[in-house]
Amino acid sequence: MQATRESDGLTLSSQELSRGVWIGILARSAPADLNRLASSFVLQLSWTWLKSPETGLVLVRGRIGGTGDPFNVGEMTVTRCALRLADGIVGHGYVQGTDSHHAKLAALVDAALQRDDENRTRLCRVIQELREIQVRRRKERCAKAASTKVEFFTMVRGENSE
Structure with a gap:
């Protein structure tokens, strides 16, 4: 699976979708x-806590x-x-903030992506979509910040020149 984003020129194929990338x-x-x-x-996966x-x-x-x-x-x-999933994976x-359900979902997706089954392809698409959402939101924040940028010019007074 390979997806190309024309907006930012980035390509993320399933070979590039390493565990570190998807956890991030x-x-x-x-x-x-x-x-x-x-x-x-x-949410239908069977699992047990290793660390709540x-x-x-x-x-x-x-x-x-x-x-x-x-x-x-x-x-x-x-x-x-x-x-740990029932099959041992x-x-x-790890998530920013205090949302324990968010952390649990992230851990479940991490474990499910390590499996080689039909859900892996679907979850790879989920990761792609999450990444696209993040790129789009970052561009929106940058555009909003750029619209408030102010340029300051310093003028030299003639009486101080020697």
């Missing part, structure tokens, strides 16, 4: 989007301009959990 997409997904797109595929959802803080680091020296921005809340969910 699930972590950044909006809870409502993940629930709407994936719950029908994963727990909320904690993580340190967020940033770089000025994306390239400068790293600095501590602050802390953010993260909810995580781990579960383990799924992990």
Whole structure:
């Protein structure tokens, strides 16, 4: 399966859809989007908790301009959990905020994507759609921020020139 986005020129094929990629997409997904797109595929799975959802803080680091020296921005809340499907596959969910249902859904999707069955193809499409939603929302935020950009010009006064 391969999907090409003409809007941003990015291609994400099933070979590129590694576990790290889909866990990142699930972590950044909006809870409502993940629930709407994936719950029908994963909520019927049989599973047990390895680690029930727990909320904690993580340190967020940033770089000025994306390239400068790293600095501590602050802390953010993260909810995580781990579960095991009946066939032994383990799924992990890490999400921003305190929504334990969101973390559970992310863990179920993670586990289901590791299986080689008919739901994997459907869930790959879900991941593609979540990614497209994230790209679109990011572009909308950037466009909104760009519309408020102000250019400042400095004029040199003639009396200070030597």
